[in-house]
Amino acid sequence: DTGVSQDPRHKITKRGQNVTFRCDPISEHNRLYWYRQTLGQGPEFLTYFQNEAQLEKSRLLSDRFSAERPKGSFSTLEIQRTEQGDSAMYLCASRPGGTGDDQPQHFGDGTRLSIL
C-alpha cells in the first residue's frame, strides 16, 4: 500500500513532555498538510508544506508546535511541553502539486495523542 503513513498510531504521554510525530506522504506528492481533529469535530488545519517550504501556518498554532519537512519528503510535527488540551487525533494528508486545484487530499490514519 502506498498511502499516507503516520507513526506512531497512538502516543500516551505525561503533561509537560515533548512528542514528535512522523508523516510519510504518498510518493511524489509535493504538498503535505497537518490537521488536528477532536471528537465530534472536523479536521482543523494546522500547517501546509509545498516541498520543503512551510507556506502557511494556522494562527491557532501556538509556539509549542513546530513542523518540518527538511527534504521535501517526510514531515515531522513536534509538540513541546504538552498540555491536556493537546489530546487529539493528528492527521497528515498529501496531494500532488502543480496540477491545479483538482487533486484531492489523501489522509493518513492519524496519530492519536493522549495526555495524562
Next chain:
Amino acid sequence: GQQVMQIPQYQHVQEGEDFTTYCNSSTTLSNIQWYKQRPGGHPVFLIQLVKSGEVKKQKRLTFQFGEAKKNSSLHITATQTTDVGTYFCAGRMKTSYDKVIFGPGTSLSVIP
C-alpha cells in the same frame, strides 16, 4: 474569522430513507470538497465542486454547490447501512492559496 458550518450535527434514518446535509460558509469559496469518515477511520475524499451552481452525482449521492459559492449540500437517496459515517464539507478559501477549512460534520446513522 472564516467559518464553515454544517447542519444537522446528527441524523438517524431508517434504511431506505433519504438523507441530506447542508454546508454554509461565512465567505465565498474557491471550491468545496466533501469527505466521508467512517468510525475509527480517516477522512476519505468523495468529490470536489468548483463552479457556481454545479451539480455532481455519484450513484446515490448528489452534490450541489450554491450560486453564490457559499453553500453546498450532499443528498443520499435510499440510504444503506454502508452509508454510515460522518460527512464533512471542506471549503477552500479564496483568500488562501491552499488552506481548506472543514465543517464540523454530519454524523449519519442508518437503522436497518
